[in-house]
Structures are given as C-alpha cells and as structure tokens.
Amino acid sequence: MSLAEDLDYGLFNEYINGFMVSKAMFTACELGVFDLLESEKFLTFDVIAERLGTNSQGMEQLLDICVTLKLLKVEMKREKALYQNTELATLYLTKSGPKSQYNMLLYMSKTTYSCWNHLTEAIREGKNQYMRTFGIPSDDLFEAIYRSEEELVKFMHGLHEIWSINGRDVLTAFDLSPFPLIYDLGGDFFRDPIPEADLYILARILHDWADDKCILLLTNIHQACKPGSGVLVVETLLDEDKRGPLTSQLYSMNMLVQAEGKERNPTEYRKIFTQAGFQDFQFKKTGKIYDAILARK
Ligand SMILES: C[S@@+](CC[C@H](N)C(=O)[O-])C[C@H]1O[C@@H](n2cnc3c(N)ncnc32)[C@H](O)[C@@H]1O
Known part of the structure; x- marks a missing residue:
C-alpha cells in the first residue's frame, strides 16, 4: 500500500x-x-x-x-x-461539572442516537423518525419531542447546558443596549399571541421548521413589534456553499431526523426574514457552535 x-x-x-x-x-x-x-x-x-x-x-x-x-x-x-x-x-x-454536558450526552445517547439508526429512511422519506424509533406519531412535533416528563426534563437540561459554553458569545455578539425589553421566545408561539417587546430572542427555534412555518412565525413577530425592534437569532450557521462546518451540516441533518427543519446559511436567513418584512441584517460567526444574527423591523 x-x-x-x-x-x-x-x-x-x-x-x-x-x-x-x-x-x-x-x-x-x-x-x-x-x-x-x-x-x-x-x-x-x-x-x-x-x-x-x-x-x-x-x-x-x-x-x-x-x-x-x-x-x-x-x-x-x-x-x-x-x-x-x-x-x-x-x-x-460529571453531573456537577462547571460546564457539565451530562444531560445533553444522555439525550444524544438515548434519543438522537436511536433516531439516527433510521437515517436512511429519514433521507428516503424526507421526514423525522419518531414513529419508527419510538412508535410516536410525528405530525405534532411538540408531542413527539416532549413525549414524557422524563424526556422533557432531559431535553430541557441538555439544551440549557450548551449555554454555559456558548451563551456569552451569542449574547455579546451585538450591542443589545438599544433594546430595553427583551423577550426570549419559547412555549407555544404558533398558538399564543406574541407579546410586544424591543428584541425577540429566537434561539434554536427556526432550525426546527421548514421555511413556510418560519415565515409565519417571523411575520407574527413583525406585526407585534414597533419599527426599530429587533430579532436575535441564535443558530449554527452553515457556510454559503453549505459544505461546512461539519458540525453545522450534521446538526442540519439532525433537524431532518428529529424535527421538520434544517440549519441555514446567511442567504437563506436573509430570504425568510425579508419575506416576513425585516431588514438590516447582521451576521456574527462566534467561532463556537452557535452563531448570532440580528435583524431589524
Ligand atoms: C429546541 S427548543 C429551544 C429552547 C431554547 N430557546 C434554547 O435555545 O435552549 C425549541 C423551543 O420551541 C418551542 N416550540 C413551540 N412550538 C413548538 C412545537 N410545535 N414543537 C416543538 N417545539 C415548539 C419549545 O417550547 C421550545 O421552547
């Protein structure tokens, strides 16, 4: 050889x-x-x-x-x-480590790893694999992701753990001082009214959804806020040609296997935001897993 x-x-x-x-x-x-x-x-x-x-x-x-x-x-x-x-x-x-990723690893091991066993089917069918993996219908993503108290707690703790590593970078990526009232969007934002705020944080929200649902949510936010208000998106950004970084590519594939969306490149974010009426975009790569995008009304 x-x-x-x-x-x-x-x-x-x-x-x-x-x-x-x-x-x-x-x-x-x-x-x-x-x-x-x-x-x-x-x-x-x-x-x-x-x-x-x-x-x-x-x-x-x-x-x-x-x-x-x-x-x-x-x-x-x-x-x-x-x-x-x-x-x-x-x-x-360790569970008590200063930057513990314990719950995220448990979630990766039990849920993500099991769903990825059906990656082939996910790519063939273009949809998530909760039904095949856990026998859970996946037409309601909320029901599938938060299917038990134990799963909810593990997932929520896991999501939280990453912010001990990447939280400061995404929150200091832009000067947020012009936005006194900040709303971290969560819960059931497709059904509940969007409250008025100066800045909306959408962290790991848009990647769950296909473009039409993202545009619907962003349009609702656009209607709820005053001119000058902003949206801070926290997601992992793909390169323009989508051939990297590998972590973002893998996370994007995971959105197919476990959700209804994908990770996007700056042009794709600009497109969905523009369709919802936003303008004036800034993108900041943090050098860590999650990046930041600021859009204004
Ligand atoms: C991946 S979590 C992100 C949580 C948090 N922003 C973070 O970054 O740690 C997705 C969020 O979308 C919300 N959500 C709203 N409608 C949903 C739905 N139909 N299915 C799944 N998640 C939904 C969940 O309540 C949850 O807060």
Whole structure:
C-alpha cells in the first residue's frame, strides 16, 4: 500500500468507528464513571465495577478506552491501574461539572442516537423518525419531542447546558443596549399571541421548521413589534456553499431526523426574514457552535 492509501485508510477507519467512540463516552457517563471518580480518585477497575454494579471485564475495557480518549488518566501502583478523571471529564462529563454536558450526552445517547439508526429512511422519506424509533406519531412535533416528563426534563437540561459554553458569545455578539425589553421566545408561539417587546430572542427555534412555518412565525413577530425592534437569532450557521462546518451540516441533518427543519446559511436567513418584512441584517460567526444574527423591523 502507498503512503497515501495508508493515510486514507486511517481516516476511513476513523469514520467507520466514530459511532463507537461516541457510544463509549455516552455509556461511561450513563453508568456514572466520571461522577464516581470525581468523588473518589484513584480507584481500580474492579472497585469501580463493584460500585457501579457492572461486569468487571466490561468496565475495564470501557475505562481503558476512556484513557485512550483522554477522558480518564491512569496511574500504576503495585501493578494495579488506578483511574482518575482528566480535566476534560471533570469540566464536561460529571453531573456537577462547571460546564457539565451530562444531560445533553444522555439525550444524544438515548434519543438522537436511536433516531439516527433510521437515517436512511429519514433521507428516503424526507421526514423525522419518531414513529419508527419510538412508535410516536410525528405530525405534532411538540408531542413527539416532549413525549414524557422524563424526556422533557432531559431535553430541557441538555439544551440549557450548551449555554454555559456558548451563551456569552451569542449574547455579546451585538450591542443589545438599544433594546430595553427583551423577550426570549419559547412555549407555544404558533398558538399564543406574541407579546410586544424591543428584541425577540429566537434561539434554536427556526432550525426546527421548514421555511413556510418560519415565515409565519417571523411575520407574527413583525406585526407585534414597533419599527426599530429587533430579532436575535441564535443558530449554527452553515457556510454559503453549505459544505461546512461539519458540525453545522450534521446538526442540519439532525433537524431532518428529529424535527421538520434544517440549519441555514446567511442567504437563506436573509430570504425568510425579508419575506416576513425585516431588514438590516447582521451576521456574527462566534467561532463556537452557535452563531448570532440580528435583524431589524
Ligand atoms: C429546541 S427548543 C429551544 C429552547 C431554547 N430557546 C434554547 O435555545 O435552549 C425549541 C423551543 O420551541 C418551542 N416550540 C413551540 N412550538 C413548538 C412545537 N410545535 N414543537 C416543538 N417545539 C415548539 C419549545 O417550547 C421550545 O421552547
């Protein structure tokens, strides 16, 4: 094999195994490995297995994968491996970590991962996969996403967790001082009247919906507010040619699998906002997952 073939094969192999990497990290979280090692450092695999009620060989394999992934560190003492969290695990993977993504990972593991099992069907049919995955009709997206108290809590906590990482960037992307009354749009905005405000925040709302529903919502907002009012959209922006960034492309695909929408590029946002009567657009890429768009009436 040539060097180029070797390199290509390495990358190809990473793509093949990507889902196993995600699932190993999700599972370590779910079993409570990182939480246990946050309260008690330097434990052996058999102690960890016993405390978490798992098979010890399976646990040893999982822990050693986590070491390779730099989620755990290991120290040898009297020929025994003692495990502890890396900084990354303490920060993001423990329930109480300062930037914990615990609930989001659980949601990805249980809901998103299961829906993506039907990615082929989602692409064939052009619709989300709640029916096939969970036996839930998906004509009412609200009912499908918030199908139980447990699912609602996990999803809401998961959504909230990302703001500990990206919240400041999107809220400081523009000078919001001209907008004294700010309304963070949520709840059932297709049925309830839109209250009057100087600025409406639409965070991860428009990506759920096809263009016609977005235009309907934006038109309702346009009618509810005074000239000069603004809409701050928080979404992950696709490049103009839609061939990146990969995270935005994957999230866009996920909107097909789990919702009714897609992620958009700046031209597509400009188009739906213009049709709803807005003008004067500013786009700000934050360099993190979520970006900001400000439109004015
Ligand atoms: C993905 S969440 C975003 C929440 C929050 N803005 C954030 O960024 O964390 C989508 C929001 O749309 C609202 N929503 C309104 N009508 C909906 C519907 N028919 N189906 C799903 N979500 C709906 C939900 O209540 C929820 O607040």
